[in-house]
Amino acid sequence: MTTTPAVEALATPAQYRDAIARVREAARAYYGGDGDFAAESVLDDAAYDQLLLALAAYEQAHPEEAAPDSPTTQVAAGAAPVGDVAHGVPMLSLDNVFSAEQLVAWGDGLQRRLGRPVEGGFTVEPKLDGAAIAARYRDGRLVQVVTRGDGRFGEDVSHVIGTIDGLPESLGTACTVEVRGEVLFTQEQFERANDIRVQHGATVFRNPRNGASGTLRAKDRPYRLAMTFWAYGAVDLDGGTFLPEGASHSEVLALVSAAGVQTTRENPAAIRRVGTVEEAQRRIEEIQALRQALPFGIDGVVVKADAAAEQRAAGSGSRFPHWAIAFKLPAVERTTVLLDVEWNVGRTGVIAPRGRLEPVEIDGSTVEYATLHNPADIRRRDLHLGDTVTVYKAGDIIPRVQAAVVQLRPADAVEVPLPEACPNCGSDIDRSQERWRCVKGAACRLPALIGYAAQRDCLDIDGLGRTYVTWLVDSGAVTDIADLYTLDLATLSEAAGSDKRGAKLAEQIRAAKAKPLSRQLCALGITNTGRRLSQRIAAHFRTMEAVRAATAEAFQDVDGIGPEKAPGIVAQIAELAPVIDKMIAAGATMSEPAGDSAVDGPLTAEDGRPKKVVVTGRMTGPLAALSRTGVKDLVERAGGRAGDTVTAETAYLVAAPAANGKLSSKAAKAEQLGVQVLTPEEFADLVADYLS
Ligand code: IVH
Numbered sequence: 001m002t003t004t005p006a007v008e009a010l011a012t013p014a015q016y017r018d019a020i021a022r023v024r025e026a027a028r029a030y031y032g033g034d035g036d037f038a039a040e041s042v043l044d045d046a047a048y049d050q051l052l053l054a055l056a057a058y059e060q061a062h063p064e065e066a067a068p069d070s071p072t073t074q075v076a077a078g079a080a081p082v083g084d085v086a087h088g089v090p091m092l093s094l095d096n097v098f099s100a101e102q103l104v105a106w107g108d109g110l111q112r113r114l115g116r117p118v119e120g121g122f123t124v125e126p127k128l129d130g131a132a133i134a135a136r137y138r139d140g141r142l143v144q145v146v147t148r149g150d151g152r153f154g155e156d157v158s159h160v161i162g163t164i165d166g167l168p169e170s171l172g173t174a175c176t177v178e179v180r181g182e183v184l185f186t187q188e189q190f191e192r193a194n195d196i197r198v199q200h201g202a203t204v205f206r207n208p209r210n211g212a213s214g215t216l217r218a219k220d221r222p223y224r225l226a227m228t229f230w231a232y233g234a235v236d237l238d239g240g241t242f243l244p245e246g247a248s249h250s251e252v253l254a255l256v257s258a259a260g261v262q263t264t265r266e267n268p269a270a271i272r273r274v275g276t277v278e279e280a281q282r283r284i285e286e287i288q289a290l291r292q293a294l295p296f297g298i299d300g301v302v303v304k305a306d307a308a309a310e311q312r313a314a315g316s317g318s319r320f321p322h323w324a325i326a327f328k329l330p331a332v333e334r335t336t337v338l339l340d341v342e343w344n345v346g347r348t349g350v351i352a353p354r355g356r357l358e359p360v361e362i363d364g365s366t367v368e369y370a371t372l373h374n375p376a377d378i379r380r381r382d383l384h385l386g387d388t389v390t391v392y393k394a395g396d397i398i399p400r401v402q403a404a405v406v407q408l409r410p411a412d413a414v415e416v417p418l419p420e421a422c423p424n425c426g427s428d429i430d431r432s433q434e435r436w437r438c439v440k441g442a443a444c445r446l447p448a449l450i451g452y453a454a455q456r457d458c459l460d461i462d463g464l465g466r467t468y469v470t471w472l473v474d475s476g477a478v479t480d481i482a483d484l485y486t487l488d489l490a491t492l493s494e495a496a497g498s499d500k501r502g503a504k505l506a507e508q509i510r511a512a513k514a515k516p517l518s519r520q521l522c523a524l525g526i527t528n529t530g531r532r533l534s535q536r537i538a539a540h541f542r543t544m545e546a547v548r549a550a551t552a553e554a555f556q557d558v559d560g561i562g563p564e565k566a567p568g569i570v571a572q573i574a575e576l577a578p579v580i581d582k583m584i585a586a587g588a589t590m591s592e593p594a595g596d597s598a599v600d601g602p603l604t605a606e607d608g609r610p611k612k613v614v615v616t617g618r619m620t621g622p623l624a625a626l627s628r629t630g631v632k633d634l635v636e637r638a639g640g641r642a643g644d645t646v647t648a649e650t651a652y653l654v655a656a657p658a659a660n661g662k663l664s665s666k667a668a669k670a671e672q673l674g675v676q677v678l679t680p681e682e683f684a685d686l687v688a689d690y691l692s
Contacts, residue, residue, distance in 0.1 A: 009054060009057070010054050010055070010057070010058040013062075013065055016055070016058050016062075016065065017067075019051055019054060019055055019058075020055065020067060020070060020071060022043065022051060023048065023051050023052060023055065023071045023077050024071060024077060024078070024079055026043040026047075026048050026051075027048075027071060027076060027077035027078070027079035027080075028079040030048070030076075030079070030210075031076045031077075031079050031080035031081070031213065043335075044331060044333060044334045044335045044390065045299065045331045045333065046330070046331035046334060047335075049096065049328065052071065052072060052077070055070060055071065055072050056072050059072060072319075073318055073319065074150065074318075074319065075090075075091070075092065075093045075148070075150050075151035075319055076093065076148070076149075076150065076151070078150065080147070080148065080149055080150060081147070081149065081155060081217065082149045082150045082152075082153050082154070082155070083146070083147065083149050083153055083154050083155030083156060084153060084155075084156075085144070085146045085149075085153060085154050085155065085156050086152065086153055087134065087146070087149075087151065087152060087153065087154060088178070088235065088236075088237065089235045090151045090152055091132060091134060091148040091149075091151050091154070091180065092151055092316060092319060092320050092321055093151065093319050093320050094127075094302060094320050094321075094324055094325065094326040095319075095320045095325055095326065096300070096325070096326050096327075096328045097325055097326070097327050097328070098327075098328050100281050103277060103280070103281060103284075103303070103325065103327055104277055104281075106277075106303075106325045107277035109322070110305065110314055110322060110323065113313070113314045113315070113322055114310060114313050114314060118305055118307075118310060119307065119310070120248060120305065120306045120307025120309070120310050121273050121274060121275050121305075121306045121307070122273070122274050122275075122276075122277065122279075122280045122303050122304060122305060122306060123249050123250050123271050123272065123273055123274075123303070123304045123306050124271065124272050124274060124280050124283040124284060124287070124301060124302070124303050125232060125264040125267070125269075125270075125271035125272075125301070125302050125304075126264060126267055126269040126287055126294075126298040126300075126301060126302070127298055127299055127300035127301055127302045127326050127327075127328075128181075128182035128184055128230055128232075128264075128267075128296070128297075128298055129182075129184060129208070129209050129296075129297035129298055129299040130182040130183050130184025130185070130208070130209055130212040130213075130227075130297075131147065131148075131182065131183055131184070131209070131212045131213040131216055132147070132148040132180065132181070132182055133145050133146065133147060133148070133157070133180070133181065133182075133183050133216070133229070134146045134148075134154065134178050134179070134180050135167055135178065135179045135180075135181075135229075135231075135261075136178050136237055137171060137175060137176060137177050137178070137179065137237070138176050138237070138238070139174045139175075139176060140170055140171040140172070140173055140174040140175055141169065141170050141171075142161050142167065142168070142169045142170065143158075144156060144158050145157050145158050145160055145161060145167075147216055147217075151319075155216075155217070157216045157217065157219075159219050160183070160215070160216060160227070163224050163225065163226055163227060164183055164226070164227050164228065164229045165226060165227070165228045165229065165262070166228055166229040166230060166231075166261065166262025166266075167179075167183070167229040167261060167262070168260050168261065171259045171260045171261070172259060172260050173259055175240065175242040175259055176237050176238055176240035176242060177234055177235075177236065177237055177240055177242040177243065177256070177259075178234060178235050178236070178237040179231045179233075179234045179256055179261050180231065180232065180233040180234060180235065181229055181230050181231035181232050181233065181263070181264075182229070182230055182232065183212055183216065183227050183228070183229045184208055184209065184212050184227060184228060184296055184297065185205075185208040185211050185212055185215075185225075185227055185228070185296070186208075186228050186295050186296040187208070187295050187296060187297075188295060189208075189225070189226050189227060189228065190205065190208045190211060192225075192226070193205065193211055193215075193225040193226075194211075196223050196225060197223075197225075198380060200221075200222065200223055203380075203382075204380060204381060204403070206390060206402060206403040207297075207333060207390065207392070207402060207403075208296070208297055209297065211225075212227060215227060228262075228296065229261075229262060230262055230263060230264050230266070230267050231253065231256050231257075231261050231262065231263040231264070232253070232263070232264050232302070233249070233252065233253075234252050234253075234255075234256050242255070242259075243255065246308050246309065247308060248306045248307050248308055249304050249305075249306045249308075249311070250271065250273050250306050253265055253271065268290070268294055268295075269287045269290050269291075269294060269298065273306060277303075280303045283301075284301045284303070284327050287301050288301070288329055291329065291394065292394045292397065297332075298329070299328065299329060299331070300326045300327050300328040300329050301326070301327045301329070302324060302325070302326050302327075303324065303325050303327060304323060304324040304325075305323040305324070310323065311323040330362075330363045330364060331362070331363070332362065332363050332392060332393055332394040333362075333390050333391065333392045333393075333402065334360050334361070334362045334367075334390070334391055335360075335388050335389065335390050335391070335405060336357045336358045336359075336360035336367075336388070336389065336391055337357065337358040337386065337387070337388055337389070338355050338356075338357060338383060338384075338385060338386070338387045338388075338389045338401065338404075338416075339355075339356045339357060339358060339385070339386075340355070340356040340385060341353050341354070341355055341356070341372065341378070341383075341385065341416045341417075342354050342355075342356060343419050343423045344423070344527075345422060345423060345424035345425075345438055345444055345445055346445070347442060347445055347449070347525075347575070347576075348437070348441060348442050349437045349438040349439075349440060349441040349442055349443075349444045349445070350435050350436070350437050351419060351422065351423065351429065351435075351436045351437060351438060352371070352374075352435075353371075353372040353373075353374070353375070353378060353416075354369050354370070354371055354372065355369065355370045355371070355372050355389070355401045356368065356369055357369065357370055357389075357391060357401075359645070360391065362391065362393045362399065363393055363394060364563075365393075365562065365563055365564060366645075367391060367393055367399045367564075368644065368645075369399070370391050370393070370398075370399040370400050370401045371398055371399070371400045371401070372400070372401050373434075374434045374435045374436065375418045375431075375434075375436060376434045377434070378416050378418070379415075381401075381402075381403055381404065382404060382406075382415075383401070383404050383415075383416050384404065384409060384413035384414055384415055384416065385413060385414050385415075385416055385417075386409070386410045386412065386413035386414070387404040387405070387406075387408070387409055387413055388404070388405040388408040388409075389401050389402070389403065389404050389405065390402040390403050390405065397567065398567050398568060419436075422438035422439070422440070422444060424438060424444050424445060424448075425438060425440060425444050427439050427440050427444065442479060442480065443473050443474075443479075446473050446478070446479070446480070447466070447469050447470055447473050449481060449525045450464070450469045450472075450473070450478065450481060450484065451466060451469055452523075452525055453481055453484075453522070453523035453525065454469075457522075457531050457637055458519055458522045458523055458531060459512035459515060459519055459520075459522075459523050460508075460511070460512065460515070460519075461484075461505070461508045461509060461512050462508055463496075463501065463504060463505060463508065464505060464508070468495045468496055468505075471494075471495045472484075472487070472491075472495050475491075475495075477491050477495070480578075480579045480582070481523050481524065481525070481579060481583075482579045482580075482582035482583045482586060482588075483582070484509055484512070485509060485512075485513050485582075485583060485586035485587070485588060486582075486586050487506075487509065489502055489503065489506050490502075492505045492506050492509075513586065513587055513588045513589065514589055515589060516538065516589055516591070516592050516593060517538040517542070517543065517544055517547075517589065517590055517591050517592040518531075518534050518535040518537075518538035518539070518592055519534075520544070520583060520588055520589065520590065521534040521537060521538055521544075521547070522534035522535075524572075524576055524579065524580070526569055526572045526573065526576075527568065527572060528565045528568055528569065529565075529569060530632065530633055530636040530642075531633065531636055531637060532560075532610065532636035532637070532639070532641065533558075533560055533561070533636070536558050536559055536560060536561075537555075537558055537561075538592040539592060540557065540558045541592075542591060542592050542594075543590060543591045543592070544580065544584070544590035544591070545590070547573065548573060548577075548580070550570070551570065552566040552567045552569075552570045553566070555569055555570060559609065559610075560610070560641055600639055601637065601638040601639030601640070601687070601689075601690060602638050602639065602686050602687055602689075602690075603635060603638040603639045603640025603641075603651070603686075603687065604639035604640070605651075610636075610639055610640045610641040611639075611640045611641070611651035611652070612640065612641055612642075612643045612647075612649050612650045612651055613635045613640045613641070613642055613643065613650070613651060613652045613653075613654060613683075614642070614643050614644065614645065614646050614650050614652070614653050614654070614666060614670075615628070615631050615632070615635070615642065615653075615654045615655075616653065616654070616655045616664060616666045616667070617655050617656050617658075617664060618656055619631060619654075619656070619680045620656050620679075620680045620681065621679075621680050621681040621684055622680075622681070622684040622691060623654075623680040623681075623683065623684050624680075631654075634687060634690060634691065635687075637687075637690045638686075638687040638689075638690040645666075646666050646669040646670050646673065646675055647673070648673055648675075650670070650673070650675045651675070651676070652675070652676050652677070652678050652683065653666060653667065653670040653675050653676070653677045653678070654677075654678050654679075654680060654683045655667050655670075655677055655678075655679070655680075656679060656680055657679065
C-alpha cells in the first residue's frame with residue numbers, strides 16, 4: 001500500500017518563490033554534500049517530493065508565473081555539482097508516481113503518445129537509492145567514471161575505480177561502451193564505512209545515500225570505502241557497436257551482464273519483463289514486500305517500456321523520458337525532534353538508551369520512540385536534546401535515530417546527558433565496554449521481575465515477599481525466573497526462615513509450574529506485554545513451541561500487537577531461549593487450554609475487545625501509590641488496553657483536573673474528540689474490583 005503525499009498547496013507568488021528556495025537548498029544538500037561536512041538537507045525525502053509536487057501544481061495553475069529555471073525543469077533541481085565531462089547522451093532523471101492509479105494514468109499517457117498500446121512490454125526493476133554514475137569502458141578496460149551532474153555534464157570521479165563491487169576494472173571482452181547505473185553502500189558496507197570513518201576521526205555518514213554521493217566526490221580521503229554497483233542501462237561510446245541497433249532495454253542489460261558488469265538482473269529484487277501495466281503493478285508489490293529484507297536501500301520501483309522503438313517513439317522531456325517512470329515507495333527515513341533520551345535496564349543489566357521523539361509518520365505508522373546504540377555512539381553522533389534528527393524505520397525494523405541535522409540545532413540544545421548510576425537500582429555502571437551495564441548484571445532487574453511474576457494474576461506465588469526474593473537473588477540461588485521452579489526445600493526454607501514456610505512456598509511453586517502458558521509467558525516479563533497481552537498471545541498460538549516459531553509478522557495477528565511492538569517481542573523471546581528451555585526442563589506447562597481465556601472486565605467492550613485507556617499526569621486517591629506501569633497493568637487486568645495517545649478509539653482519558661485550570665494537550669485532544677475524561681478517583685471506582 002502506498003499513499004500519495006498530501007501536497008502542500010502554494011497560494012501566492014511569494015509562497016511559490018519561497019518553495020523554490022527551499023527545494024534548492026534541500027537539493028544542494030541531497031546532491032551536493034560531500035559527506036564529510038555538515039551538508040545535510042533540512043527536508044526529508046518525503047517532504048522534498050511533496051514540495052516539488054506543489055511547485056508543479058502551482059506552475060500548472062499559473063503558467064505565466066513559472067520561473068524559467070524552476071527546479072521542476074532541471075535534473076536534480078539544478079543543484080547537483082556540475083563537472084566538465086560531457087555526457088554523450090544526457091543522463092536524465094525519472095518522473096514519479098505514488099499510487100497504482102497514477103501508474104495506470106502514466107501507462108495511458110504513454111499509449112496516447114504512441115497512438116496505440118505498448119507492444120514490446122515493460123521492465124520492472126528496483127529504484128536503487130544511491131548515486132547515478134556512467135562507467136566508461138574502452139576496449140574492455142574501465143577508464144573513466146563520471147557522475148550524473150546536471151544530466152549534460154558530470155564530474156570525473158575515476159578515483160573510485162577498483163573500489164566498487166560489480167564494476168570490474170576489466171571485462172571479458174574488449175568492448176567499448178558506457179554502462180550506467182547506481183552506486184551505493186549496502187547496509188554492511190555502510191556500517192563498515194562508518195567504522196573506518198570513526199577510526200579516522202571523521203563524522204559518521206547520515207545514511208547510505210549521502211555516504212555514496214559524498215564518497216564519489218571526496219577525492220583526497222586517506223582511506224577507501226567499498227561500495228556496490230548495479231547497472232540499469234548502457235549507451236554507445238566513441239561510436240562503438242557493442243550494443244546492437246534496436247536492442248531492447250532487457251537485451252542491453254543481458255549484454256552488459258554477460259560482459260561481466262553487475263546489472264539489475266543480478267539484483268535480489270531482479271528486473272522482470274511483463275506485458276502490461278497491471279502486471280507491472282503486481283511486480284511492484286512483490287518488490288515492495290521484499291524491500292525490508294534487502295541488504296541495501298531502494299526508494300521505489302522503476303517501470304520502463306522495453307522496446308527501443310517504443311522508447312524512441314515516446315521520446316523524452318527536458319528532465320525525464322516519457323517511456324519510464326519511478327513508482328515511489330513510502331520514505332523509510334524522516335526527520336523529527338529528539339525530545340528526550342530514556343535509559344532502560346535490560347534483563348541482563350545492559351543500560352540501553354531510547355530516544356523519545358516528536359511523533360512522526362514513517363512507512364505507515366506513527367513513531368514516538370527510536371533506539372540509540374550506546375553512549376559512545378551518542379557522542380560520536382554528537383546528539384543533543386532538541387536536535388532535529390533523522391529516524392530510520394522500515395517494515396518490521398525497530399526505528400532508530402540516525403543523525404542530527406546540525407544546522408537546525410536550537411541555541412538551547414544540550415548534549416544528551418549520560419547516566420551517572422544505574423537508572424534501575426542506583427548501583428555503579430560498568431563502562432568497560434561500549435554497551436554500559438549495571439555492575440549487578442542480571443541481578444539488577446531480577447528482584448523486580450520475580451516480584452512481578454509472583455503476583456496473583458501471574459504465577460500467584462503467595463508469600464514470596466520482597467525479603468525472600470532478595471535473599472534468593474543475593475545468594476545466587478535464583479539467577480532467572482526458571483530457577484524458581486527447581487529450588488529445593490532446603491533453600492526455600494532458608495530463604496523463608498522456617499521449614500513450614502519453605503514447604504508452603506514449595507507447594508505454591510509446584511502449582512505455579514502447572515499454570516497455563518499465558519501465565520508462564522507473563523512471568524517471563526517480556527517488555528511491552530502485560531498480563532492481558534500474554535493471555536492473547538497464548539490464546540492465539542496455544543503452545544510455547546508456536547510462540548517461539550512465530551515471526552514478527554505472525555505476532556501482528558494478535559490483537560494489540562502492531563508493527564511497533566512485534567519485532568521487540570520476537571527479539572526478547574529469542575533472547576530468553578535459555579530461560580524458556582530451563583522452564584520446560586523443570587516441567588512447566590507450556591500450552592494454553594482451548595477457549596477464550598481473555599479477561600472480561602469493566603474495560604472490555606461489548607464486542608469483547610479491550611477499551612483503550614490513556615492515563616496522563618499525576619495520579620491521586622487510590623491510584624496515587626501506583627507507578628505508571630502499575631496503572632497500565634491495572635487497565636489490562638480490568639480488560640482494557642493502555643495507550644499513550646488520545647485518538648478517536650480512546651474510551652477514557654484518566655487525568656487529574658489541572659490546578660491552574662489549563663487543559664493538558666491530551667485533555668484538549670480528548671475534549672476535541674469527545675473522549676470521556678475521568679479523574680483518577682472516578683477511574684479507581686470503575687475498576688475497584690481489580691485494584692489489588
Ligand atoms: S533509469 C532515462 N533505473 O533514479 C532513465 N534510474 O530519479 C534514467 N535510479 O538518476 C534512469 N535505480 O540515479 C533508472 N533502475 C533504475 C534506477 C534509477 C535508481 C536513479 C538514477 C536516476 C534517478 C532518477
